[in-house]
Amino acid sequence: MILLALGSNEACTGRPKPPVPAPTSLRECVKGNHQFVEAKKVHLVKKHETLFHISNMYGVPIEKIAIENGIKDPSKISVGQAIVVPGNVSSNIIWPVRGRISSYYGRRGRHGIHTGIDIPAPKGTAIVAAADGLVIASGKGLDGFSKYGRIVILEHANGIRTIYAHNKKNIASRGSCIRTGDVIGEVGDSGNATGPHLHFEIRKYGNPVDPLIYLP
């Protein structure tokens, strides 16, 4: 783990600072292989569907699906439930914060489609980088991200970005080259958040994708 300067790039003038190209080159920073492999699929349970159907559909044993989702009784799944179906490849990215998910990707709420996952954690809990990446934005009230409060955005290889939002504090500053597991911020409730949690997004060429497909 490397030590990072604690200075933040937050605009003190109240004027939102848009993410701008960082001084360090991405190629220099991200030398590893592509870490964001689509290791899993997410299946939303439809009416009359059982774990047996899902198991057949994807050719993955019921037991494997049950373990992946912490399902103790395979007969108890509900319509609309997001079932993570493991594949044969494994992803080498890591969870930015450990904990349960309070809101899944794609679920519609008051604010429209949810573009990430929410992981509740006590204020001040360390947020770590999911993979090696370059900090392309670190601040509060950034252009297009005003509801996100304090955010850190990392750029990875192959058009992938990860976003860490509602932070109490951003530790990583723009232009820093970050390694997997480095602490980049602290969990908070800044921006449009009802309680302390990490809102985590993965975007592929700008489009949000379900982080559960990539997380181990």
Ligand SMILES: [Zn+2]
């Ligand atoms: Zn969220």
